[in-house]
Amino acid sequence: PEKCVVAVDGPSGSGKSTVSRRLASRIDGVYLDTGAMYRAVTWAVLQAGVDLGDPDAIAKIALETELSIGTDPTAPHFAANGVNVDAPIRGAEVTQAVSAVAAVPSVRKHLVALQRAIIAGHPRIIVEGRDIASVVAPDADLKVYLTASAAARAQRRSSEDAADVAATQADLARRDQLDSSRKTDPLRQADDAIEVDTTGIGIDEVVAYLLNLLNSKV
Ligand code: C5P
Numbered sequence: 001p002e003k004c005v006v007a008v009d010g011p012s013g014s015g016k017s018t019v020s021r022r023l024a025s026r027i028d029g030v031y032l033d034t035g036a037m038y039r040a041v042t043w044a045v046l047q048a049g050v051d052l053g054d055p056d057a058i059a060k061i062a063l064e065t066e067l068s069i070g071t072d073p074t075a076p077h078f079a080a081n082g083v084n085v086d087a088p089i090r091g092a093e094v095t096q097a098v099s100a101v102a103a104v105p106s107v108r109k110h111l112v113a114l115q116r117a118i119i120a121g122h123p124r125i126i127v128e129g130r131d132i133a134s135v136v137a138p139d140a141d142l143k144v145y146l147t148a149s150a151a152a153r154a155q156r157r158s159s160e161d162a163a164d165v166a167a168t169q170a171d172l173a174r175r176d177q178l179d180s181s182r183k184t185d186p187l188r189q190a191d192d193a194i195e196v197d198t199t200g201i202g203i204d205e206v207v208a209y210l211l212n213l214l215n216s217k218v
């Protein structure tokens with residue numbers, strides 16, 4: 001396609017990142033990892049030593065943090081206040097704190113505005129997150145909701161992190177619960193999103209299926 005916006009939402013470990021990056025490469029488009037934006041802000045909040053129970057203080061840091069947001073699907077690098085954060089935003093500390101930061105309404109408002117500006121600046125873009133189809137890009141050409149069984153999601157994540165599967169499954173459940181139950185823009189499947197269960201399906205197959213769907217739509 002010449003122009004398209006694809007929204008890819010779903011819980012942690014559903015395969016969103018891998019699928020979104022491959023899809024972006026296949027259409028010669030860019031990739032926006034909105035989770036990495038929430039993670040980069042969380043990194044800055046932790047650096048500032050702010051109390052995670054203080055939403056006003058969290059919001060203040062979020063608005064002050066200068067983000068550099070990479071959109072290259074093969075190497076999406078992120079920096080916060082000039083510091084490369086590619087490694088720390090995947091670390092346990094940030095993962096533990098990110099749902100609390102992402103639940104602060106003014107943090108979301110700020111990042112959603114940035115996300116919309118990035119989307120507007122690119123003709124072909126795959127956007128992954130939790131609220132892309134419902135909030136960030138309700139006019140997306142294709143809306144995908146990726147799921148997988150809790151066991152499959154934990155298996156995938158723990159092989160990426162070399163972490164214990166049971167501990168990973170518990171952490172994913174904890175984050176999904178927080179992300180689905182928050183007041184502002186919770187994780188949910190948009191009415192017009194196509195659900196794809198990736199349990200036991202290869203990435204290539206999922207990408208090929210979505211590429212077909214996209215080509216039939218735009
Ligand atoms: O996708 P990822 O696991 O990197 O996202 C990290 C966290 O960022 C999620 O657990 C969620 O709290 C938050 N997030 C969000 N809205 C998005 C993307 C991520 O609230 N669009």
